[in-house]
Each structure stands twice: as C-alpha cells, then as structure tokens.
Amino acid sequence: MKYQVNETGFYGQFGGSFIPEMLHSNIDTLQKQYLSIMAEDSFQKEFRKLLKDYVGRPSPLYYAAKLSKELNTNVYLKREDLNHTGAHKINNTIGQILLAQRLGKTRIIAETGAGQHGVATATVCALMGLECVVYMGSTDIKRQAPNVARMRMLGARVEPALSGSQTLKDATNEAIRDWINNPVDTHYIIGSVVGPHPYPDLVARFQSVISEEMKWQLKEQTGSENPDYIVACVGGGSNAAGAFYHYLEDEAVKLVLVEAAGLGIDTGESAATSVLGSMGIIHGSRTLLMQTEDGQIVEPYSISAGLDYPGIGPLHAHLIKSERAQVFSATDEEAIKAAFHLTREEGIIPALETAHAFAILDQIGAKPDESMVVCLSGRGDKDLSTYIAHLDGEIVDS
Ligand SMILES: *Cc1c(COP(=O)(O)O)cnc(C)c1O
Numbered sequence: 001m002k003y004q005v006n007e008t009g010f011y012g013q014f015g016g017s018f019i020p021e022m023l024h025s026n027i028d029t030l031q032k033q034y035l036s037i038m039a040e041d042s043f044q045k046e047f048r049k050l051l052k053d054y055v056g057r058p059s060p061l062y063y064a065a066k067l068s069k070e071l072n073t074n075v076y077l078k079r080e081d082l083n084h085t086g087a088h089k090i091n092n093t094i095g096q097i098l099l100a101q102r103l104g105k106t107r108i109i110a111e112t113g114a115g116q117h118g119v120a121t122a123t124v125c126a127l128m129g130l131e132c133v134v135y136m137g138s139t140d141i142k143r144q145a146p147n148v149a150r151m152r153m154l155g156a157r158v159e160p161a162l163s164g165s166q167t168l169k170d171a172t173n174e175a176i177r178d179w180i181n182n183p184v185d186t187h188y189i190i191g192s193v194v195g196p197h198p199y200p201d202l203v204a205r206f207q208s209v210i211s212e213e214m215k216w217q218l219k220e221q222t223g224s225e226n227p228d229y230i231v232a233c234v235g236g237g238s239n240a241a242g243a244f245y246h247y248l249e250d251e252a253v254k255l256v257l258v259e260a261a262g263l264g265i266d267t268g269e270s271a272a273t274s275v276l277g278s279m280g281i282i283h284g285s286r287t288l289l290m291q292t293e294d295g296q297i298v299e300p301y302s303i304s305a306g307l308d309y310p311g312i313g314p315l316h317a318h319l320i321k322s323e324r325a326q327v328f329s330a331t332d333e334e335a336i337k338a339a340f341h342l343t344r345e346e347g348i349i350p351a352l353e354t355a356h357a358f359a360i361l362d363q364i365g366a367k368p369d370e371s372m373v374v375c376l377s378g379r380g381d382k383d384l385s386t387y388i389a390h391l392d393g394e395i396v397d398s
Contacts, residue, residue: 009197
C-alpha cells in the first residue's frame, strides 16, 4: 500500500504529528482509538444510516452529455453538491461527531474558510445537541455572509480570527489555541485532510464514501469500475482524498488535482501550494507549504475562500512528489468563467472552489473513448454575490 498512511502517521516523507505538549493526550487518544471505534458495528450502522437518511447519499453520478460532447470525451459528475448543507464536508462532520460522542466529548470546535465546514459542523452539533464554536477569518466572514448567518441560526458561535490574512490558516491557528486551552471536554473537528496524524487518515476514511459509490455507479453505467481520470479541486484536499481513496493503489486510474492560482502563479497573489511550496510544518503536519526562505508562512490568496490555504494535506504532497497525481491550476478569472460555463451548459451552479476543477478539463487530453469523473464538491449558493458581480458579461463566455 504505497499511498496509505503508515503506522507512524506518514505518507512517504509527509505527515506525522508535530504538536505542542498540551495536545499530546488528545492526539494520543485519537491515534489509539480512531480505527477501532470506526470499525465498531454500532458506529458503522449509525454512520451509514445518517449518510443515507440525513445527508441524502448516495450522491448521483451524472453523465454530463453536453460537456462530454464539447470536450470529446466522457465526463461524469459526482454530485456532492446535492448533499445536505451543499458540499462534501458533511460526510466528515457526521463521522467526527459520532467519534466525539464515543470519546465522551461535549463541546465541539472547528475552523472554516468558505463556511461550508462550519455549517456542516454546526449542523451535526444541532443534530446531536452539542455546544459548537467555529473560528473563521474576518476576511472570510465578510465574503461568505450567507454561511455565517446559517451557522448562527444553527446555534453555533462564530469567532472571528483577526491575525494574518484573516482567512483559513488564521482560523485554524485560533481553533488549535482553543483546543490547547480546553483539552478535556472538547473535540476539534478538522475540516480537511490536514493537521497531525491521525486527522488526515481519519478525514480521508470518512470522505472515502465518495469513491466507494463511484465504483458501483460507474460499473452500473459503463460496465467498468474504473474511469481513466478523476479530477478534483484541492484546498486541504478532502474532496480529492475521498474521490481518489479507493483508486489510490490502482495506477491505471490517473489522479488530477486542481489548485487555485489566484491572480496568477507568479503574481504573489496565489494559493498554488504544489508549485510554490516547499517542505515544512504547518498545523501539526510535515507537508508542502508556501513559505519564505526563513520559514515564514506566505499569505495565500484565492477568490475562493475554501482554497485559500498555504498548505496541502500530506497525502497529496506524497501523491504529487511521487508523481501519482498530476497538478493543474486555475486563476480566479478562469474559475469564474468555468462556473458560468457549467451553469449555462448543464444547469448546475457550482461552488467557486469546484469551478477551479472545471476550468482545466480541456487541458487533460482525455481521448474520445476515455472517461473522467469530476468531483463536484459543492454548490454555488454561498458564492452568488461573487457571481452576480461578474454577471455584466465581460468575462462570460457562453
Ligand atoms: C471546503 C471546500 C473545498 C476545499 O476543501 P478540500 O478539503 O480540499 O476538499 C472544495 N470545495 C468545496 C465546495 C468546499 O466547500
């Protein structure tokens, strides 16, 4: 198993658990117990039932006929946008709230960028009756107002993070600080495949339901479990990890990641971690991150709050360095153009994050008899104000 985490929490040279003393006990408990708890019959029953009846799974696999014709290949969309709360994030928060309950925790904290993870966390806390605090950068609070309102309505307290670029990285710092101060009663629901071991593996396993379903859905529709390509946008990398998971060891299936180039990779206003990053430690994990020569984290930039992160999960750092996955990037403008195009062609308004994946489909070089699955990680409701600002038509190409 070349691409799974090893016993010490590493993917190749990436991963591990680099944490302050005060978190050792919590992380140690998680490391020792997560696999056995997840393997319990009662856990699996409750998890599967909630995914089905509450989240609405399985999410459809939709053959996009018009996109397929245009790209002269076969394009399938894995519709995570149709999940309850509008993105893939809920798969993970359902899993982690069940885990937190079994660990006896009564208080939940989370970080959020676009607000999708915050909403998904506030939702499961309402469902289970647990206290919920969500940290969010003040920049993101401004640009994702509908999700802030949803979290508050769900009963969560939204705490602004005021340091740095006031985005996802800063919210994560605040959440870690909270956990250090409240180690006994609190579980930290991390929203992506980042953070100290076992979080990247834990989150990947909860999200792996995406590729589990893709296998039988593809088999049903095409006669084969395997597509030629799987394409996903990458912030921390949880929707990509879920879409890749059951295909990781099968090298016939090519894995494609799409990161946010912001205003352009060389402009200094970007979040293209794999191109601009080098090995370092961020939020408890050794991975690729954007940093200066003396190790200061470089402030990332993307129009999309969910991709605006200076690091990438250690699994993906390993997939990229071992050339198992190929990376493309899309700028703000290309993503917005792709969002309008998908909307006009297929009648689906994607999240801005997801739109990055659609922006590069014509660069993959898929052949007419090949197929690709694009992970449609979320819907665009939260991004409408950004889209409306571009409705004047100058970059709309329909
Ligand atoms: C959060 C989010 C992302 C980015 O996070 P990953 O962990 O990389 O998946 C992508 N798409 C949507 C819709 C999101 O909400």
